[in-house]
Amino acid sequence: MANSQSTPALDLSVVIPIYNEVENVAELHARLHAVLDNLGRSFEIIAVDDGSTDGTGDALKSLAAGDPHLKVVRFRRNFGQTAGFAAGFDLARGRTVITIDADLQNDPADIPLLLDKMAEGYDVVSGWRLHRQDPFISRRLPSMIANRLISWVTGVFLHDYGCSLKAYDWNVVKNVRLYGELHRFVPALASWMGVRVAEIPVQHYPRQRGKSKYGISRTIRVILDLLTVRFLLSYSARPMQLFGLLGLGAFGGGFVIAAYLTVIKLAFKQSIGNRPLLLLGILLIMVGIQLLTMGLLGELVVRTYHETQDKPIYVIREIIEGENQAHKEG
Numbered sequence: 377m378a379n380s381q382s383t384p385a386l387d388l389s390v391v392i393p394i395y396n397e398v399e400n401v402a403e404l405h406a407r408l409h410a411v412l413d414n415l416g417r418s419f420e421i422i423a424v425d426d427g428s429t430d431g432t433g434d435a436l437k438s439l440a441a442g443d444p445h446l447k448v449v450r451f452r453r454n455f456g457q458t459a460g461f462a463a464g465f466d467l468a469r470g471r472t473v474i475t476i477d478a479d480l481q482n483d484p485a486d487i488p489l490l491l492d493k494m495a496e497g498y499d500v501v502s503g504w505r506l507h508r509q510d511p512f513i514s515r516r517l518p519s520m521i522a523n524r525l526i527s528w529v530t531g532v533f534l535h536d537y538g539c540s541l542k543a544y545d546w547n548v549v550k551n552v553r554l555y556g557e558l559h560r561f562v563p564a565l566a567s568w569m570g571v572r573v574a575e576i577p578v579q580h581y582p583r584q585r586g587k588s589k590y591g592i593s594r595t596i597r598v599i600l601d602l603l604t605v606r607f608l609l610s611y612s613a614r615p616m617q618l619f620g621l622l623g624l625g626a627f628g629g630g631f632v633i634a635a636y637l638t639v640i641k642l643a644f645k646q647s648i649g650n651r652p653l654l655l656l657g658i659l660l661i662m663v664g665i666q667l668l669t670m671g672l673l674g675e676l677v678v679r680t681y682h683e684t685q686d687k688p689i690y691v692i693r694e695i696i697e698g699e700n701q702a703h704k705e706g
């Protein structure tokens with residue numbers, strides 16, 4: 377598989393993007409260990425310090441000095457939570473990758489529940505903050521609408537895309553490329569490669585210390601990202617089929633209008649120069665040609681995208697050769 381590095385070396389990676397959470401890291405670290413140490417599995421904790429300016433980086437560093445399980449990645453500046461997840465995914469060595477927030481709004485004690493669900497054969501298990509402890513108007517309501525919309529548009533039905541507490545199979549995190557604010561869409565993006573997705577209720581607590589990094593403005597960005605995701609899911613390997621269809625439609629409409637105007641001009645000697653319909657006809661023809669050209673350019677871009685990265689347009693689950701030699705991917 378193109379983007380997967382060899383095979384997982386550990387059972388579990390816990391990936392945590394952290395930005396200015398100096399009051400939370402020590403307790404987070406202790407509570408993670410309280411859970412992970414008792415699982416009887418090999419694990420690593422990947423803390424990604426996303427350019428914190430409050431001493432979070434140093435706090436993590438001193439924790440790492442006494443903990444061989446803890447790997448601290450420090451960004452040069454604040455790149456955002458999605459970049460934090462992306463770095464964690466790139467470095468992760470676990471067969472299962474758990475993501476969690478650093479602010480203790482999620483409960484590390486829920487990790488075993490996610491793992492149990494994964495053991496049933498799922499590729500993604502998403503936490504669902506059934507009793508979410510955030511303000512209603514500014515956070516819960518927009519999020520409710522966004523979850524409905526995302527589910528409907530992507531066809532992957534989840535109650536809580538925004539919950540950071542999730543578990544992914546190694547193959548998922550190694551195959552999904554994250555840009556912008558796409559981290560919440562990983563289950564939907566991964567649906568492209570054919571994944572089994574489950575959802576389980578998890579605990580959620582009000583933020584005790586530190587400040588939330590987001591406000592209502594995030595909603596707009598989520599909607600824009602949703603457009604990207606929808607396009608990626610449906611047309612990223614065949615842009616001409618989207619742009620071409622729109623282009624043909626526009627061009628066809630414009631052509632019919634132009635033909636009609638030509639007939640009444642030539643056969644019926646009517647003046648057409650002052651008719652709004654003429655403008656519409658010309659506009660549709662031009663827009664149509666542009667959309668068709670955009671589709672062609674898109675086709676070129678897709679080829680560059682897949683071929684430069686050696687990224688196939690399919691993902692294999694496994695290859696079974698004759699004589700029972702099963703060759704598992706990943």
Ligand code: UDP
Nearest residue numbers: 393394395426456457460477478479588589
């Ligand atoms: N975070 C990050 N980079 C950012 C913003 C946030 O790594 O630029 C981390 C933050 O430290 C926390 C998680 O992302 O661990 C979620 O952030 P927050 O709790 O502020 O979001 P909310 O729970 O309010 O949606």
Ligand code: MG
Nearest residue numbers: 477479481583
């Ligand atoms: Mg939070």
